[in-house]
Amino acid sequence: MTTTDNTGSVLDVEIGALTGGSADLTQYAGKAVLIVNVASKCGLTPQYTGLERLQERYAAQGFTVLGVPCNQFLGQEPGGAEEIAEFCSATYGVTFPLTEKVEVNGEGRHTLYDRLVGFADAEGHTGDIRWNFEKFLIGRDGKVAARFSPQTEPEAAELVTAVEAQLA
Template identity: 75%
Template sequence: MSDDVQNAQAEQDVYGVPIGALLGGSAELEQFRGKVVLVVNVASRCGLTPQYEELEKLHERFAGRGFSVLGVPCNQFKGQEPGTAEEIAEFCSATYGVTFPMTEKVDVNGDGRHQLYERLVGFADSEGYTGDIQWNFEKFLVGADGVVRGRFGPQTTPDAGEVVAAVEKALAE
């Protein structure tokens, strides 16, 4: 691989992006190098919040094959994630049995958009949409090389055929 190709890929992958863990410290995205990751902006008080259950099932189903869900709390959509880090962690664990990693609460749109989402929003969904996150529970499938393989809108559930097929394909690469 040429140096130019390696540098371009490094600018696209998510591993070098610093982000905090929900309960403090670093989420160390580098830990996902070589794994397939579904990055999802989440919220506890949204009509789509029950997707946590499906996200956890997807996480459990494929974890043994090098897959993880990564929840990224965000309060930018009608204030639907107002809690503290501790409240978010307790809600996710007690209500949905969430075991997948969660980051600190971040902005996914606007001038304060987190660097992780700066790298993600340029990728198109199946209908060609790129740009701002549309709502809570938008999903990005990141391949083992750290490059986005798919983008799924908020209404696309984690157990939807196209999501599962994309995960399986990425795991096979």
């Protein structure tokens, strides 16, 4: 059984980049990061549009979206790295970084998600990721500042307000 570790900076975790090598999360130290488990064949996949708009709107202020592909929810991210990258770029014009495909729940849960799942969203939900497109806002200090349900649109007022608060 995986234990939740929500101590320390989320940015200390090692995770691979989608295209190989390290995603080097330490490069985001001092920035706000929205970590989202993503999937290409989900009813929520159109959220890529809003995520990209957030990236474009706030990148110059020290913000990035970080997409984390995951295939644990009804096999909705079945492709390999090249297929995922092509889909995101060609279909949604994604420019934000993507990590390697990982597990976000269960015994194979990636250490990144061990650090994230202990944080509660506005409704008090902690623990396992509920579905694709669950969102975690990481503050400039590298710690979780907010958690949002999969159904929360990237440009929802509460999410945008939280991002802007981290950039203030």
